[in-house]
Amino acid sequence: MQVAEVRGAGPRTSPLAHCWRSRPHWGGGLEGAPRGGSSPRPSSPPQRLRRRRPQRQPQQPRRPPPPRAGSATDSGARGRGRFGRRLRPRAARLLLLLGAAVRRPGRGPKAQNAKRPVASSTAEGAVDKRMALLAADTRISDMLGQLHQLIKQTQEERSRSEHNLVNIQKTHERMQTEQKITPYYRTKLKGLYTTARADAEAECNILRKTLDKIAEIKTQIDERRIAARNAGSYDSEPPRKTMRRGVLMTILQQSALTLPLWIGKPGEKPPPLCGAISAAGDYVAKARDKVAARVKGLDGDEQWILAEVVTYNHAANKYEVDDIDEEGKERHSLSRRRVIPLPQWKANPETDPESLFQKDQLVLALYPQTTCFYRALIHAPPHRPQEDYSVLFEDTSYADGYSPPLTVAQRYVVACRETKKK
Known part of the structure; x- marks a missing residue:
């Protein structure tokens, strides 16, 4: 109730004031601090607090700590077991040796150090698999860019050869109109057909390269799928998805x-x-x-x-x-x-x-x-x-x-x- 009254009324108190009231016997070491829990609340927080320095006393020689009950150095409990039962000296020595030799698996520093290489190798393997997937994605992206360029070349070659095909068609129409084949038309058609054949072979070569690139992309995608399957969290293979x-x-x-x-x-x-x-x-x-x-x-x-x-x-x-x-x-x-x-x-x-x-x-x-x-x-x-x-x-x-x-x-x-x- 006294703490409630202090917190509920009057001006805002310093945190130290609350600390003093929670510890009434602390005032002996601070100047200006109240000495009892029943002391009235100060009107304002103290301006300066000084801690009294304790007087130096001559150092006493350190004494060894008293032996713990049940330890090997306790003269009164020497040879006692874990539950206070008195054991013979030979049995006590065997128990100490047995306790030093037997350790729980996975609890000591050696076990932790042995586990670290396994975890690090597993993490390195996962990183390598992810890097392999990224490399496969990069190769597929590059191949798709090359395929796009081949398609553009095919279209450009087809547009360039189209003008020659139109000339061949017009030449045949003029020959049908005149109803005669002159040496001029023969020479012209021969040159036009030679050019058309070369254009067709060039376009065919580009198409073959395009088909080969498509097959290469398919193979790379299959390899990427296999790599993605191996990079999963499954021991052998992921479960097959149900398909309608x-x-x-x-x-x-x-x-x-x-x-x-x-x-x-x-x-x-x-x-x-x-x-x-x-x-x-x-x-x-x-x-x-x-x-x-x-x-x-x-x-x-x-x-x-x-x-x-x-x-x-x-x-x-x-x-x-x-x-x-x-x-x-x-x-x-x-x-x-x-x-x-x-x-x-x-x-x-x-x-x-x-x-x-x-x-x-x-x-x-x-x-x-x-x-x-x-x-x-x-x-x-x-x-x-x-x-x-x-x-x-x-x-x-x-x-x-x-x-x-x-x-x-x-x-x-x-x-x-x-x-x-x-």
Whole structure:
């Protein structure tokens, strides 16, 4: 109540005043300070406070501190245990040695120093992975800039050659009007066609470089995804995200549409994995490549599914593949004969028709809106680069044993290794 009265009325008091009232026996060391808790509150804070210096006393020789109860130096408790029980000298020595030797793991300085290199190495590894991701992003950005420059060069080359093509068209119109071919027109057309051919070759070279740059960017993006997966907080791989069926089908269609078209030089043959051309005997699919894999189902029957390559074990000659369908979420270990790589280029029917499957040829084709391959016959090959195959799937529900013609992209049509019809 006294403190409340002091704080509630009168002028504002100094903090020292409150300190004095909270410690009534402190006044002996300060001049002007009240000596008791019942002293009246000063009207104003003190102007100057001086602490009395204590008189120096002769130093006494330091005495050793008294021994603690239960310690080894306590004569009265020598040989006593932790709970005061008297122990023999030999047992006491063994207990001291045992207590000095046994330590809790991870509590001492040695354990802490041992942990520091592990933490530092882990942090350094995380920093290195982040730096690798930043370097990959920089390379992809540089490649995109180079691709932009190539596209601009293609447009400039096309605009420059357009004037020559207009001159060729006008020259032909004049010849039709005059209805005669003079030596002047022959010489002029020869020069115009020579220039047009050179312009077309230059534009074709730029387009090839552009396609190569696009393929390089795709490869770099895949490597970046792998690096991002390794830089995560998972021990092996992150959990696969669930994808809806419609989204998966859209992605598969986009993959088929964006498959690059093979454009070779005059006289150059298409490479393996172009259209119907199979891969070489020693070819090994890379990680994240799409393949047709023959696996066993839950009912024991074997089927060909669309899968993605994870790794290849050269010692065992086996692939580790993941089912592309998120509903399966299964990983299979398969031999090479059970894996068929998918085409990496589309064959041009106008320039390389021999690189396509021909009519009535037995193939494995991806059934529309599914992720399974089934046996089918080629009903009609594509006639233009943008067209797809027309195939007849084996189906016993129809009288002739085949379904009506369905369209399947070149990306999802491979050679059938089974010659006998089931």
